[in-house]
Each structure stands twice: as C-alpha cells, then as structure tokens.
Amino acid sequence: MQFFLDITLGGIATGMIVSAVALGLVLIFRATNVVNFAQGAMSMITTYIAYDVLRRGADYWLAFVVALAVGLVFGAITQSVLIRPVQGKSPLNAIIVTFGFLIFLEGLAGAIYGSTARNYPAPFSLSGQKLGGTQIAFSPFDLFVVVAVLVLMGLMLVVFRGTDLGLRMRAVAFAPEAARLLGVRVRPLLTLGWALAVAAGAMAALLVVPTSSLTPNFMDVILIYGFTAAVVGGLDSPVGALIGGLVTGLSLAYVGGYLGGSLEPMAALALVIVSLMVRPEGIFARPAARRV
Amino acid sequence: MAGLRSTVQALTAKRWFRLPRQPMLRHLSFAAVAAVALYFLTQWLSAFNDYEVGQIGFYAIALAGLTLLTGINGQISLGHGGFMAVGGFTYALLVEHTTWSLVPELLVAVGVSAVVGAVIGIPATRLRGPYLAGMTLMVALGLPYITNQYNSIFGGDQGLNTPPPTGPASVNPTEWLTWIQLLGALIVLVLLGNLVRSRFGRSFRAVRDDEIAASLTGIHVARTKVIAFMVSAGCAGLAGAFLALSAGGVNSAEFPLALSIYILAGVVLGGTGSLMGVWWGAIIIVYLPTQWSQSLASDFHANALVSANLAVIIFGLVLIVTMLVAPGGIQGGLRWLAAKGAAYLSSGGVSNMTLSLQEPTDRPVSDGESVRTTTK
Numbered sequence: 258m259q260f261f262l263d264i265t266l267g268g269i270a271t272g273m274i275v276s277a278v279a280l281g282l283v284l285i286f287r288a289t290n291v292v293n294f295a296q297g298a299m300s301m302i303t304t305y306i307a308y309d310v311l312r313r314g315a316d317y318w319l320a321f322v323v324a325l326a327v328g329l330v331f332g333a334i335t336q337s338v339l340i341r342p343v344q345g346k347s348p349l350n351a352i353i354v355t356f357g358f359l360i361f362l363e364g365l366a367g368a369i370y371g372s373t374a375r376n377y378p379a380p381f382s383l384s385g386q387k388l389g390g391t392q393i394a395f396s397p398f399d400l401f402v403v404v405a406v407l408v409l410m411g412l413m414l415v416v417f418r419g420t421d422l423g424l425r426m427r428a429v430a431f432a433p434e435a436a437r438l439l440g441v442r443v444r445p446l447l448t449l450g451w452a453l454a455v456a457a458g459a460m461a462a463l464l465v466v467p468t469s470s471l472t473p474n475f476m477d478v479i480l481i482y483g484f485t486a487a488v489v490g491g492l493d494s495p496v497g498a499l500i501g502g503l504v505t506g507l508s509l510a511y512v513g514g515y516l517g518g519s520l521e522p523m524a525a526l527a528l529v530i531v532s533l534m535v536r537p538e539g540i541f542a543r544p545a546a547r548r549v
Numbered sequence: 550m551a552g553l554r555s556t557v558q559a560l561t562a563k564r565w566f567r568l569p570r571q572p573m574l575r576h577l578s579f580a581a582v583a584a585v586a587l588y589f590l591t592q593w594l595s596a597f598n599d600y601e602v603g604q605i606g607f608y609a610i611a612l613a614g615l616t617l618l619t620g621i622n623g624q625i626s627l628g629h630g631g632f633m634a635v636g637g638f639t640y641a642l643l644v645e646h647t648t649w650s651l652v653p654e655l656l657v658a659v660g661v662s663a664v665v666g667a668v669i670g671i672p673a674t675r676l677r678g679p680y681l682a683g684m685t686l687m688v689a690l691g692l693p694y695i696t697n698q699y700n701s702i703f704g705g706d707q708g709l710n711t712p713p714p715t716g717p718a719s720v721n722p723t724e725w726l727t728w729i730q731l732l733g734a735l736i737v738l739v740l741l742g743n744l745v746r747s748r749f750g751r752s753f754r755a756v757r758d759d760e761i762a763a764s765l766t767g768i769h770v771a772r773t774k775v776i777a778f779m780v781s782a783g784c785a786g787l788a789g790a791f792l793a794l795s796a797g798g799v800n801s802a803e804f805p806l807a808l809s810i811y812i813l814a815g816v817v818l819g820g821t822g823s824l825m826g827v828w829w830g831a832i833i834i835v836y837l838p839t840q841w842s843q844s845l846a847s848d849f850h851a852n853a854l855v856s857a858n859l860a861v862i863i864f865g866l867v868l869i870v871t872m873l874v875a876p877g878g879i880q881g882g883l884r885w886l887a888a889k890g891a892a893y894l895s896s897g898g899v900s901n902m903t904l905s906l907q908e909p910t911d912r913p914v915s916d917g918e919s920v921r922t923t924t925k
Contacts, residue, residue: 292679294627294686342873349625350872352682353817356627357868360810364861371854477806481690484683492679519698522691529684530672 263385263394264514265507270399271482272506273406277461278483279490279498279505280413281454287430287493288450290348291340294355297480298362299335299455300462301473303328305366307463308377308471317380324459332455333448340451341444366473379467402464409460410499413453417495426450430493478522482509485525489532504528576742580735587731591724600795601835603727606734607791608831612815613734613741613824614784619813620822621745622777623757624673624681628688629785630809636662636786637793637803638696641709651714651729658790659783665692666782667775674771689809693801708800711793730791737784742824744780753777785812807861811838814864817871820880829879837863 278296285293293299307324311317339358343350381397417423428436429446437443461483462476469475486505490497505528512524591599611629619625626632640658643649669688673681696703703709716725744750752773755763764770793799815830838860846856871878877885 286679292683294682339869339873348679349619349623349821350876352625352627352679353813354869354872356682356810356813357865357872359865360807360861361865361869364858364865367858368855368862474806477690481683481687484686488680488683517698519694522687523695526684526687526691529680529687533672533675533680 259391260514264510266393266395266399267514268507268510269503270395270402270506271510272486272503273403274461274464274502275479275482275486275506276499276502277406277409277457277464278479279486279502280410280495281458281461282483282487283490283492283495283498284413284450284454284457286487288426288447289336289340289344289351291344291351291355292484292492293451293454294352294480295335295358295362296455296458296483297462297476298359298366299331300328300458301366301476302362303331303455303459304377304462304466304471305370308375311378317378321380321463324463325456328456328459329452331459332452335455336448336451341447344447363473370473372472374470374472377463377466377471383467398467405460405464409457410495413457413495416453422449481522482506482525485529488529572746573743576739580739584732584735587735588728591727591731599721599724599727603723603730603791604795604835605828605831606727606730607788607795608812608815608834609734609827610737610791611785611788611812612819612827612830612834613738614781614788615812615816616819616822616824616827617741617745617753617784618777618781619816620820621750621757622753622774624670624774624777626685626688626778626781627682627813628669628685628690628692628809629781629812630804630806631685631688631690631692632662632666632782632785633789633792633808634693634696634799634801634804635665635782636789637711637799638703638709638789639786640790640793641711641799642702644711645709655733655787655790659786662786662789663779663783666779666785670775670778670782673778674774686809689804689806693804696801704800706800706802708798708803710798711796713794713797726794730795733787733791737787738824738827741780741784745824749773749776810861810864810868814868818867818878820878820882820884821876823878823880823884826878826880 281296281300282292285291285296303324306327307320310320310323315323335358339354340351343354379398381401383396383398385392385394385396415423417427425436425441426446426449428439428441429443430450433443461479465479466475482505483502486501487498488501489504490499490501505525508528509521509524513521516524587602591602594602611633615626615629636658639661640654643654643657647654669684673684676684696708697705713722713726714729716722716728745753752763752768755766755768756770756773760770763773789804792803796803811834815827815834817830818833819826819828819830842859842863843856846859851859875882
C-alpha cells in the first residue's frame with residue numbers, strides 16, 4: 258500500500274510536468290496544425306542557458322525567469338524563420354523541419370557542452386516528507402511542480418478566455434481565413450502562440466531537470482510523454498493536456514513501478530494506440546470533420 | 550553548339566539502344582548491370598572499403614522501405630531505427646537458438662519486422678501526419694530499450710553475437726558479407742521497383758494524393774496503408790539484420806534515435822519518393838558521420854566535442870534546408886536538370902516548362918508538361 262501510494266504521488270508530479278509539455282504542443286498544434294517535435298530540444302537549450310546563468314553566480318529565480326524569457330524569444334524566432342515557409346504545405350514538410358531542428362539543437366548542445374550529465378539545483382528539498390508519522394514520497398519540490406504547472410495553466414486560461422488578445426488568438430486558431438477577413442492580424446498572433454508554447458516547454462524542462470540530469474537529450478523521453486498526454490487529451494484541447502498529462506504520468510508510474518523502467522516508453526506507445534482506437538480525437542477535443 | 554545538339558539528336562533519334570518496356574525486365578537488366586559493376590568495385594576496393602560498401606547496401610534497403618512509405622504512400626515514420634532493431638534482434642535470436650541457414654533466418658527477421666510494422670500501421674490507418682510521426686518516434690525511442698528489460702533473452706548491454714556468414718574458402722569473409730548485402734539491396738530494389746509500378750503502387754500513390762478520392766475509386770484505403778507499412782517495416786528489418794551482421798552483434802545501443810534520423814534524412818536528401826535516390830542517401834549516411842565530418846572538423850581545427858557532434862548537426866541542417874529549399878532532394882534536382890537538358894536539346898532552348906520540385910512524380914516528365922500534384 259505504501260509503495261502504491263508513493264508511486265501514485267510520483268506519478269502525479271510527473272503527470273503535471275508532462276501536462277506542461279503537452280500544453281506547449283497543444284498551443285502550437287491549435288494555432289498552426291504543426292506538432293513541434295523540436296519542443297523538447299528547444300527547452301533543453303533554454304535550460305542550458307539557465308544553467309550558464311546559474312554558474313555565473315545568479316539566483317535560482319533569476320535563471321528561471323531568464324529561461325522563460327529566452328523561450329519566448331526562441332519560439333518567436335523559430336516560428337518566423339523555420340515554420341512560416343512550410344506553413345500550408347504538406348504536413349510532412351513541417352514534421353520533417355521540426356524533427357530536423359530537434360537533432361540540430363541536440364548536436365549543437367553536444368558540441369558546446371558535451372554529453373556529460375550535469376546537476377541542476379532544485380529551489381526546494383527533493384527528499385520525501387513525514388506526514389502524520391509516515392514517510393511519504395512527496396517532496397516540497399514536487400509540491401512546487403504541481404503549483405507551478407497549475408499557475409501556468411491558470412495564466413493561460415485567463416489569457417485565452419479573459420482577454421481580447423486571447424480571443425483573437427483563439428479566432429486565428431479556429432478559423433484563420435475568417436479571422437483575417439475580420440481584420441485580425443494573423444501572422445504576429447501565430448508567432449506569439451509559438452512564443453508562449455516554447456516558454457511553457459522551457460518551464461516544464463526546468464521542472465524536470467532537478468530530478469533527472471542535464472544532458473543534450475534529457476527531454477527526448479519527456480517530449481514523447483507530453484505527446485502521449487496531448488493525444489490522450491486531444492491535440493487541440495488545453496484542458497485535455499492537463500487531464501492527459503495526469504493519466505499519462507500515473508500510467509507510466511505504475512508501469513515503471515511494477516513492471517520495470519525500461520518499459521515506460523513502450524507503455525506510452527500502448528497508451529497512445531489504445532486511446533486512438535477508443536477515441537481517435539482525444540477526450541476533450543472538438544469533433545473535427547475532414548474536408549475533401 | 551548547334552553541331553553538338555544535332556549530333557545528340559541524331560544519336561537519340563536512331564534508338565540504337567532501347568530499354569525493355571516491361572518493368573520487370575527493365576529493372577532486372579538495371580540490376581544485372583549494377584551487380585556486375587558492384588562486383589568489380591568490391592574486387593578493386595580494399596576489405597575495409599568493402600565493409601563500407603556493404604553498409605551502403607543495407608542502408609539503401611532501409612531507405613527504400615521508408616521511401617515507399619513516406620514518398621509513395623504519404624505516411625511518415627520517424628522510427629525506422631526501431632524496426633531495424635526488431636529485424637536485428639530477431640536475426641540474432643535465430644542465430645543463437647536455431648541452426649538454420651542465412652536465407653530463412655533473414656526471411657523470418659523480415660516477417661517479424663513486418664508484423665511489428667502492422668501493429669503500428671493498423672492504428673496508423675486512422676491517423677494523419679503528426680499523430681503517426683509521434684507514434685513512430687516512440688517506436689524509435691522505446692522499442693530498442695525493451696531489450697534492456699529482459700537481459701536473459703537479449704543479453705543486456707552486451708547484446709547477442711551474430712557471427713559473419715561463412716562463404717567459400719577462397720573468398721575474403723568481409724567481401725562475402727558485402728556481396729550478400731549488395732545482392733539483398735538489389736533484390737529489394739527490383740522487387741520494390743515492380744511493386745511501385747503495379748496495381749499496389751498505383752493505389753499507394755492514390756491514397757497519398759487523396760484518401761477520399763482513392764476510396765471512391767474502390768481502393769481499400771486502410772488495407773493499402775497497412776500493406777505499405779508492413780512492406781516498409783520488413784525492409785527495415787532486413788536492413789537491421791544486415792546491420793547486425795556487419796557489426797558482428799546486436800545491442801540496444803546500435804539503434805539510437807540518431808539511426809532513425811539518419812534514415813529519414815537520407816530519404817529526404819536523396820529525394821522523397823525516388824527509389825534511385827536511396828543510393829545517394831545511403832552513401833551520405835555511411836560516409837558523412839565517419840569520414841566527411843571528421844575531415845571537415847579537422848580542416849577547421851574544431852575540438853573533440855564539435856567533431857563528435859558535427860554529423861548530427863549536419864543531418865539536422867540537411868533536413869531543414871532540404872525541406873525549405875529543395876523538397877525534391879538530390880534525385881529531384883537531377884531530374885530537373887535532365888528535364889532542362891532534354892528541353893534544351895529538343896527545342897533549341899529552355900522552354901517555358903514549369904517543373905515543380907514539390908512532390909516528385911515517378912514517371913518521366915515530358916517537355917512542356919506542367920507537373921503538379923496536390924496534397925493536403
């Protein structure tokens with residue numbers, strides 16, 4: 258029972274991180290119909306930059322803010338330089354470009370920093386706490402992870418549901434042509450969508466890295482878990498990203514805890530296959546019609 | 550210049566040499582010429598170079614499989630390294646537990662990979678681009694590492710041994726393996742070349758161009774997509790078994806994500822949808838990471854980290870730049886040049902032919918014809 262409880266708590270913490278990655282993927286997919294396979298690698302780069310900032314003696318929170326800010330700029334530049342030219346062409350082109358960017362960035366990080374694993378500090382303790390006499394595997398850092406992702410989700414909700422900017426962004430995602438005709442400037446909004454998504458990914462990476470370690474490919478597996486969560490929840494639903502992230506995090510925790518850690522990626526694949534068989538559009542996605 | 554043109558025209562007008570019109574005969578005659586040329590090439594090269602030529606052979610097999618899937622059927626796979634792992638491990642397990650000869654072992658490896666391909670391909674029939682790409686990325690990242698979970702079967706980090714096949718005593722073993730790999734590549738390319746020009750190939754392309762229109766003309770879209778996936782995964786499995794033979798053993802580290810990336814980059818660079826283009830891609834996959842990038846790094850006096858990662862960086866750039874600038878790849882570029890040249894020779898100047906490199910077609914482009922395929 259204790260073991261079950263521990264891996265459940267671990268699964269929730271992982272699930273929240275996975276939700277943040279999924280949110281980044283969903284924001285981009287909604288706006289531009291592209292799954293950004295480079296998202297993990299991009300947030301790996303922002304984490305290395307934060308690491309450099311820390312190494313120069315800066316405070317943890319300054320590095321945190323720097324990573325998010327770099328993520329915003331990085332996302333905007335990537336969208337305007339790499340994605341805009343393939344936008345509207347065969348979806349294969351965009352997939353190949355983001356995939357190429359993924360390995361380009363991993364190679365670049367390897368060339369600059371090498372493949373040695375580095376430790377990234379956590380702002381709070383990583384060890385489990387005593388709660389009413391029993392030791393539980395939920396650290397203050399895990400609590401920070403949950404709160405941080407919930408704050409991120411809340412901010413996104415406020416921006417998208419409560420502001421004029423968010424309304425325009427949703428309009429662009431929903432019907433770009435109609436939005437353009439109604440006077441919405443589509444291009445900067447697509448760029449902004451990418452900027453926000455990459456910043457969300459940058460935050461997710463900062464939440465992963467203390468319990469993993471900083472290497473050029475530490476986000477690879479997290480990215481496919483985020484993709485799993487996005488598919489389970491529906492690729493165009495931010496709420497689905499949160500629920501999908503929790504489902505994915507818990508499933509992986511149970512598989513890893515009871516069957517073995519090397520099976521986790523394949524468990525994610527099985528989850529994707531099952532959820533696509535049962536509900537192809539995801540739990541929360543709006544039903545989509547495909548046009549001839 | 551005019552004299553040259555008239556000479557060439559006179560030569561081509563006479564038709565002193567005509568390729569067989571029947572695809573099977575045409576492909577077999579190509580393959581026979583290639584086999585003779587490759588035989589002399591391996592004789593002429595040293596043993597180490599033979600080894601690399603054999604690698605070109607099996608990468609060509611994997612690339613041809615992915616070309617069929619992505620270029621001709623329009624489904625993407627970022628995980629062909631995972632299917633190669635299936636083929637390699639199946640072959641190694643057969644070597645360990647049976648006393649069969651090479652060919653049935655290879656055929657079983659192909660069959661098992663094709664079945665795993667079907668497991669991925671069946672849910673994929675309900676999906677479009679990004680979902681399938683993500684699923685296959687999981688195959689690349691996850692499948693090889695299952696073997697780490699079951700050390701007693703797959704030998705853990707050490708992996709399993711695959712001793713090289715023994716040929717006649719007079720033949721150098723490396724050369725013998727190279728011949729087997731090249732022969733395998735030629736057989737696969739002839740078979741795929743015929744498949745692409747058969748009823749199946751036409752339905753593959755019809756499904757790529759418009760699924761709904763294809764199903765209205767009586768094509769079973771889901772079955773067509775699954776068949777394409779199985780053939781493609783089977784090719785990757787054969788390539789994986791050959792990779793195991795080249796390396797002398799298999800373990801999960803031989804099938805990293807980078808392998809899947811190299812294969813995709815090779816297909817894109819060679820020319821998506823072109824079976825001849827796979828040779829360009831295979832040559833680049835074999836020589837770029839080992840030789841070209843090393844010499845490039847030493848030319849620029851780069852440090853060890855840079856030279857170790859240069860190949861990956863270049864492959865990433867290749868994927869991006871090819872997609873942005875020349876989606877037809879090398880073979881698309883050559884075809885474009887050939888079409889320009891033919892137009893120049895026949896009409897005395899470059900005509901107003903418009904030839905899009907967007908989606909290479911598989912048939913020759915005649916003068917003045919505008920080629921445009923639409924995909925959504």
